[in-house]
Amino acid sequence: MMNTIIDITDPVLQFLESHRNTWTDYNIPFTDGVVLEELILKNNSKTILEIGTSSGHSTIWLAKAAEKTGGKVITIEMDINRFEKAERNFKNAGVDHLIDIKLGDAMEIIPTLRENFDFIFSDATWNTQQHDGYINFFKKCEPKLNIGGLFTMHNVTDGYGDDGRFFDYLKLLGNFKTHIIKASTAGISVSEKLY
Known part of the structure; x- marks a missing residue:
């Protein structure tokens, strides 16, 4: 990964640091947030889609990076309680102007989006009974x-x-x-679209 220079005066980073050990609701670890930011900056991604907002920890990292690239984030969450928590967290972190949060089923919402994306982060949980869900x-x-x-x-x-x-x-697509980046036990796969 990149050797990112950390600006400790960054208010978004201060928010993330102050809430570092308080995230629940299936949010990503802090270390994985750092990875996401670095990937967006390295690839200068401007149009960003997230599937599975939860209460917004990963989304704030995505928005933090998008602010530097001149980009925006669209994020989708289907649980109303997590959706409302995320909205509050975005406002408190000062990144709500960079985020368009949508409530509903991502499988239904994604085809309606007009944008194409430079970066997509999938952190949605599928029912294990669903064949080939991912x-x-x-x-x-x-x-x-x-x-x-x-x-x-x-x-x-x-x-x-x-x-x-x-x-x-x-592999079949070609x-x-x-x-895979393993900054935490969860692991993040990174798949670049070549053509």
């Missing part, structure tokens, strides 16, 4: 991912995410280059 999710996103864009997914090494079918599907 693949079906990816199929909704892939047409909206720009060439050179990154599709990232959380929980790829801790047993909460995909069981391997998603990565097998990417136009994605994938690696």
